Amino acid sequence: MSNTHNTISKYINCVNVDTVKFSIQGMQFELPKETVASVRDHEGNLLKSYGNRIPMRGRYGAHNIHVRTLDSGKMLMFEGSPFAHLYGQNIFTSSDLAYGCRRILRRALKKFGINAPDSVLEAWLSGDIDLHEVHLAVNFSMKSESEVHELIKQIARQFLENGKHIKSYVTTVMLTPRNGTEKSMAFYAKGTQMRRSCKGQKLPGREKLIEECQYILRVELRLRASELQDLQLAKVSAWKSDTAFMVFKSYMDDLKLLSVTSGPVTEEDLVGLSSKDRLALALHKSGVDLSMVYEPTTLRRRINSFKKHGIDLCCPNQTVGSITSLPKFLSPKKVIKEAPQWMKELGIAPPTLEERREARKAKLKI
Numbered sequence: 001m002s003n004t005h006n007t008i009s010k011y012i013n014c015v016n017v018d019t020v021k022f023s024i025q026g027m028q029f030e031l032p033k034e035t036v037a038s039v040r041d042h043e044g045n046l047l048k049s050y051g052n053r054i055p056m057r058g059r060y061g062a063h064n065i066h067v068r069t070l071d072s073g074k075m076l077m078f079e080g081s082p083f084a085h086l087y088g089q090n091i092f093t094s095s096d097l098a099y100g101c102r103r104i105l106r107r108a109l110k111k112f113g114i115n116a117p118d119s120v121l122e123a124w125l126s127g128d129i130d131l132h133e134v135h136l137a138v139n140f141s142m143k144s145e146s147e148v149h150e151l152i153k154q155i156a157r158q159f160l161e162n163g164k165h166i167k168s169y170v171t172t173v174m175l176t177p178r179n180g181t182e183k184s185m186a187f188y189a190k191g192t193q194m195r196r197s198c199k200g201q202k203l204p205g206r207e208k209l210i211e212e213c214q215y216i217l218r219v220e221l222r223l224r225a226s227e228l229q230d231l232q233l234a235k236v237s238a239w240k241s242d243t244a245f246m247v248f249k250s251y252m253d254d255l256k257l258l259s260v261t262s263g264p265v266t267e268e269d270l271v272g273l274s275s276k277d278r279l280a281l282a283l284h285k286s287g288v289d290l291s292m293v294y295e296p297t298t299l300r301r302r303i304n305s306f307k308k309h310g311i312d313l314c315c316p317n318q319t320v321g322s323i324t325s326l327p328k329f330l331s332p333k334k335v336i337k338e339a340p341q342w343m344k345e346l347g348i349a350p351p352t353l354e355e356r357r358e359a360r361k362a363k364l365k366i
Helices: 003-014 082-087 097-111 118-125 145-161 190-196 206-213 225-230 243-255 275-285 296-307 341-346 353-365
Strands: 015-025 036-040 046-051 054-056 065-070 075-080 130-141 166-168 172-175 183-189 216-224
Touching: 003 015, 003 243, 003 353, 015 082, 015 097, 015 243, 054 097, 065 097, 075 082, 075 097, 082 097, 097 118, 130 225, 130 243, 145 166, 145 172, 145 183, 145 190, 145 216, 183 190, 183 243, 190 206, 190 216, 216 225, 216 243, 275 296
Parallel strands: none
Antiparallel strands: 015 075, 015 130, 036 046, 046 065, 054 065, 065 075, 130 216, 166 172, 172 183, 183 216
């Protein structure tokens, strides 16, 4: 068995599917008590109509799924977090997007009394479902909440110093290339967000879950329609058991996070460096602004040279004891691989793919 396969097997459940926006077509849809808005031309001819959002109430009164008709009833649109809707929380969900969408679809068809032809229903359940937005998240475990906050500051600093387009709040930084119209990545303190949220007040074990979250740095990848199209993942049928993991990993790898220097220069720092890089590092660690010393092209060469060593010279030198290695803190070792057992026992976290398979086998044996 290859190392790659071992890695996928080990971490496949660590990716949590959160918000999903998806739609189905194939028949004329009408929702009970739906308010419909119409668009007409100057002669009064109906061009199209669309319905208002109707909430499907989530478990424990949280995380509704919003359903509406579009394109004059030819499309039924869903928006929300499938597993949060089913289990009452969106911190530890499942990597199986197709399974989540199918469960929401079945629930909606039953709730709204939609009777689809067998062939159409079979197509939907086989994955003929269009995806318009998908959020994938991974939880990284830190030693303390202050460490989470310090790490977020360091991430924001590195993105800014390297000219990335970001939006930053107190405990959140969002990487938003092209203003986030195609994709974005959010890095935030899950514990802080949980304490501020009014959702899930009736969730069993809520206080214990908040305590669990205080050490979590959550990284959330948000893919919109055009990005899903480019990835050829705009249909549920394209999502296999390892798709969420492989997609998230590829975007994390593309970040190319680097370490930041700290403290005074040491002999160990200089080992293996060229004379030019030694001088640059000594100046940098002394607090000198390298742009005042080097011409732009020379400075770029020095910066690129240190990138090969995994070091970011764009960020100022830090004090000893600061968080300086983003690759270390956002490494697979820090990833929370699946929901805590106590949440599964309370029924507020979905089973993993392997656990569902084992359950099916057990039923067959009976």
